[in-house]
Amino acid sequence: MLLIVLCCFSFTSQAQNTTSSDVLKDVLGQLSKHSAVRAAFEQQRKNPALIEPQNSSGQLLFVTGHGMLWQTQKPYQQTLALTGAKTVSIDADGRMQTVRNERGVSQISQMLQSMLAGQIEAVTRQFNVNASGTTGNWTLSFTPKQARVAQVLRSIQLDGGAFLQDIRVDMQDGGQTIIHMTDTRDAGPLSELEKHALGSP
Numbered sequence: 001m002l003l004i005v006l007c008c009f010s011f012t013s014q015a016q017n018t019t020s021s022d023v024l025k026d027v028l029g030q031l032s033k034h035s036a037v038r039a040a041f042e043q044q045r046k047n048p049a050l051i052e053p054q055n056s057s058g059q060l061l062f063v064t065g066h067g068m069l070w071q072t073q074k075p076y077q078q079t080l081a082l083t084g085a086k087t088v089s090i091d092a093d094g095r096m097q098t099v100r101n102e103r104g105v106s107q108i109s110q111m112l113q114s115m116l117a118g119q120i121e122a123v124t125r126q127f128n129v130n131a132s133g134t135t136g137n138w139t140l141s142f143t144p145k146q147a148r149v150a151q152v153l154r155s156i157q158l159d160g161g162a163f164l165q166d167i168r169v170d171m172q173d174g175g176q177t178i179i180h181m182t183d184t185r186d187a188g189p190l191s192e193l194e195k196h197a198l199g200s201p
Helices: 002-031 105-116 120-126 192-198
Strands: 038-046 052-062 065-075 078-083 086-090 096-098 127-134 137-142 153-160 164-171 176-186
Touching: 002 105, 002 120, 002 127, 002 137, 052 192, 065 105, 065 192, 078 192, 086 192, 105 120, 105 137, 105 153, 105 164
Parallel strands: none
Antiparallel strands: 038 052, 038 176, 052 065, 065 078, 078 086, 086 096, 127 137, 137 153, 153 164, 164 176
16 A cells, blocks of 8 residues: 555655656746847835835846846936846946945846746756746746855745746845836847947847
């Protein structure tokens, strides 16, 4: 009896893993069809040391193989270029200055860039991934594999359809970041500043 139960459990686990893996593969394949994407974003950050959450909004640009441009417009103006593990701040004249990332931010940035590029091996290298839903309405849940990252980062949840729509990041200290994206679309031609910031030809 025990053997039958174990066999059934094993089969069920394999079926669930296969389903999750298939959904992840389908989602990444769908996202990677768009080589350059623009969207508007609204971000809310909760810090356990602060009473009120911090809200901001702006525009983002992702270009496969080059990274992301994160342009905060309210309540202040700031442009950040995230390329690989590197983050730089860019002023109005295009001058760049390297920004030191908080712990865990580099891994999150690299994971998102890999995911939007459809690079499944890079996505799963540092995170355990559980995928559910369909390509029209999906959820991906990430937990870090590395102990040093898990010390600061609890989990990441992504939701979307044809494009990535929502990002939720939960930190071990109780901090939380929620990003909601709207008006997501293929980017079209890049400006000279965007090309310069992302090193795109």
